[in-house]
Structure formats: structure tokens, C-alpha cells
Amino acid sequence: MTQAAMAITTAAVAASFLCGMMVQSARSSEADAKKDVRVTGIGGVFFKVHDAPKLAAWYREHLGIVSEGGFHSFEWLEKENPSKEGSTVWAIFPEATKYFGASKSPVMINYRVANLDYVLAQLRKEGVQVDEKVQEESYGKFGWATDPEGNRFELWEPK
Secondary structure: OOHHHHHHHHHHHHHHHHHHHHHHHHHHHHHHHHHOOOEEEEEEEEEEEOOHHHHHHHHHHHHOOOOEOOEEEEEEEOOOOOOOEEEEEEEEEEOOOOOOOOOOOOEEEEEEEOOHHHHHHHHHHOOOEEOOOOEEEOOEEEEEEEOOOOOEEEEEEEO
């Protein structure tokens, strides 16, 4: 092997090693970033209304959203695991509902999270107003918090 061929081979091996290290570093950074993922999607959109049955009928007629008791579930498959189903709930609540807590907002968003306990602990550490109550249901765990403008939001860790 000539000296030039040896130099080219050495450079190619070094470049290959360097590229491999860069790819591994990027993968590690992505993995570290995923450990701190808080919200993974929208679990639901809830809103308070004056006349829930009338508005439910309006949405059924004009947008085709058929709801039972003011609730409709949009089903979908998870991007990372297409064999796993997910859902997003659309719900109408009566104006006097207590479900929104002290929030004056007529809308509450439900955010999907991978680890509810972790997210609640992080929010508490950061000084966010977090409800003490955590509710467990057959379809997941729920927690609530309030943003700086007084809007209550729900966090849901699906099962």
C-alpha cells in the first residue's frame, strides 16, 4: 500500500469514527431530553357553557361531533407505537361545574404526560400552584395545576 493510500485509509477511518461519535452524542442528547419530557400531547379540551344540551346538539349538527353526556372521544394511534391506541376527549361542562376549580376561564386543557408524579414534583419545585389531589382511574392518573393567569389545567398519565 502506498503512503498516499495509507493516508487516505487512515483519514477515512478517522472520519468514520468521528461521525459515529457525533451520531452517538446526538442520540444521547435526545435520550436525555426525553427524560425531561413533560407534556406528550393533548388529552382533552373541556369548556363550560350556558346550555350544554343545546350546544351539544349544535356541534352534532354542524361539526358532526356526537357526544354522550357532553363527552366525545377522538381515537387515534400513537406515533411512537402504532399498535397502541390513544384518545383526545372533547367535553362540554355546565357553566356551574366545580371541575374547573376556582378558575374563571371557560376552557380547561388536559395534557397527556408520561410520568405524572415527576411532572407534578417538577412544577412544585418551580413554584407552580399544584393541587394536592391526585386521582386514579382505570384509564390513568390525573393531577391539576394553575398557570400564572389563573387558568386551571389537567395532567393525565394514561394507563
